[in-house]
Amino acid sequence: MSEYVIRPVQASDTDTVERMMALSDMCLGTGLGPVTRSQMLHDLADPAFAAFAACSAKDGAVLGVAEVRVLDTERYQQLVSTLPPGTLPARKDGDRLGWLGNEAVHPSHRRRGIGGRLRDVMLDWLRDRGCTAVYTLHWLSSPTSSSLPLLVAAGFTVVGVLPEYWTPTSLEAEGSRCLHCGPQCHCTAYLMHLPHL
Numbered sequence: 001m002s003e004y005v006i007r008p009v010q011a012s013d014t015d016t017v018e019r020m021m022a023l024s025d026m027c028l029g030t031g032l033g034p035v036t037r038s039q040m041l042h043d044l045a046d047p048a049f050a051a052f053a054a055c056s057a058k059d060g061a062v063l064g065v066a067e068v069r070v071l072d073t074e075r076y077q078q079l080v081s082t083l084p085p086g087t088l089p090a091r092k093d094g095d096r097l098g099w100l101g102n103e104a105v106h107p108s109h110r111r112r113g114i115g116g117r118l119r120d121v122m123l124d125w126l127r128d129r130g131c132t133a134v135y136t137l138h139w140l141s142s143p144t145s146s147s148l149p150l151l152v153a154a155g156f157t158v159v160g161v162l163p164e165y166w167t168p169t170s171l172e173a174e175g176s177r178c179l180h181c182g183p184q185c186h187c188t189a190y191l192m193h194l195p196h197l
């Protein structure tokens with residue numbers, strides 16, 4: 001039997017939401033994504049959004065988390081507005097796009113396939129909702145714990161390199177903290193695209 005199960009997180013499962021947020025804070029830092037409890041609960045009520053948790057089959061501990069959403073026109077525009085002009089094309093009518101959000105696996109459970117399973121569950125979720133292409137912003141966390149190989153293995157390519165991408169957000173978001181840079185984030189983001197889901 002597998003040592004963990006992956007399941008969708010429900011807003012009513014406050015214990016799992018709490019553990020999920022704690023893991024996300026530990027692995028990614030705080031305040032630089034949809035990472036406040038109230039925002040997560042708000043997002044979980046949206047049918048265009050899902051969060052998945054890899055939970056220990058033994059004691060239910062949350063070992064990994066991932067977030068995914070269908071990218072509607074408004075959110076696509078929001079994304080475009082944070083990018084240098086021309087980075088992304090105008091959205092075509094009828095495009096059904098997906099978005100991979102944060103993904104994190106507890107440091108003592110990495111390199112056992114949990115991150116890859118979470119990625120596959122997210123891509124299946126988007127496929128089931130009719131998405132035919134996917135975007136994500138990759139954060140180069142560290143050479144040994146980056147999700148880049150997992151994304152490349154699934155067919156994603158880099159379509160933009162964005163230095164200091166999260167700096168404005170980190171200045172605006174009170175109490176935010178990047179795991180590497182502290183209160184002011186200077187990390188580079190890679191905009192990645194999977195053209196055929």
Ligand SMILES: CC(C)(COP(=O)(O)OP(=O)(O)OC[C@H]1O[C@@H](n2cnc3c(N)ncnc32)[C@H](O)[C@@H]1OP(=O)(O)O)[C@@H](O)C(=O)NCCC(=O)NCCS
Nearest residue numbers: 102103104105110111112113114115116141145146147149
């Ligand atoms: C990125 C991250 C989610 C990957 O999680 P993971 O559970 O270690 O991922 P996997 O185990 O599926 O795959 C990672 C590597 O382990 C390898 N692996 C998978 N199963 C393995 C096993 N049983 N034994 C040894 N290696 C294994 C994979 O082939 C992959 O290797 P590669 O990088 O050389 O291609 C995790 O490292 C993490 O939380 N990083 C910090 C946060 C972060 O950067 N998140 C992404 C940005 S939002």
